[in-house]
Amino acid sequence: MGWFSKKPKITVVRIAYRDSHGEPAPDWNPTDMERGYAFNWALKEQPALGMRVIVPGGDGLTPAVVVGFGTTYKGELGMVRRVATGDEIARDQARYAREHEKATADAAAWLQMACKAAGLTVSGRTRTKVPTGFPAIAPVDGSATQRQASEYGRMWWRAYKQAEEAGLPADQVQHLKSIARQWFAVRDKGES
Known part of the structure; x- marks a missing residue:
């Protein structure tokens, strides 16, 4: 670049960090100056809402999505490093879809395990091992310390x-709720 070469115009964009390019963009109002992190944009491509980009993050370069333009922030801004490639976006979207599908299946399996333990009718085979990230299936009733009763109540809650979110029948939802409340009552009155 020579002395009199034209420098690229710098625009300020606001971004939302994403774990991957497969993660959906937040549903934010693009004119809300309080939403997103401000970055300078000096790339040749014109920025657009929803554009997937790579920006500096806490652990090095990280995926993000453009959610707005301009800022009220007066401090120093980082630079958008580059626009994500089509291959990166496709790979991340496929991975996100697989992870989302697994998380959905694990949540459904855990709920089925809880329903079966609660004496509700379930269809199909029920897993015997609790999926990673979910609490162990607590007893439906019995005695427990206050701490145990609190944990059991939280699990049933x-x-x-x-169950409510999954649209299970109201009587089944209420049955699960009553088990949770029963454990909370044990917790609230002390050790049994």
């Missing part, structure tokens, strides 16, 4: 909320 989670099952109740998940």
Whole structure:
């Protein structure tokens, strides 16, 4: 670049960090100056809402998505490093879809395990091992310390909320809720 060469115009974009390019962009109002992290854009391509980019993050370069333009921030801004390639986006979208499918299947399997333990009718085979990231299936009733009863109640409350979200019949949802409340009552009155 010579002395009198034209320098690229720098635009300020706001981004949202993503774990991968497969993760959906947040549903934010692009004119909301309080949403997203501000970065300078000096790339040849014109920025656009939803564009997948690579920016500096806490652990090096990381995926992000453009969510707006301009900022009210007065500090120093980092630079958008580059636009993500089509291959990166396709690879990440496929991985995200696989991970999302597995997470959905694990959540459904855990709920089925909880329902079976609660004496509800379930269809198909039920897993015997609790999926990673989910609590062990707690007893439906019995005695427990306050701490155990609290853990059991939280597990059954989670099952109740998940059953509600999954659209299980109201009587089944209420049954799971009653088990949770029963454990919370044990917790609240002390050791049994």
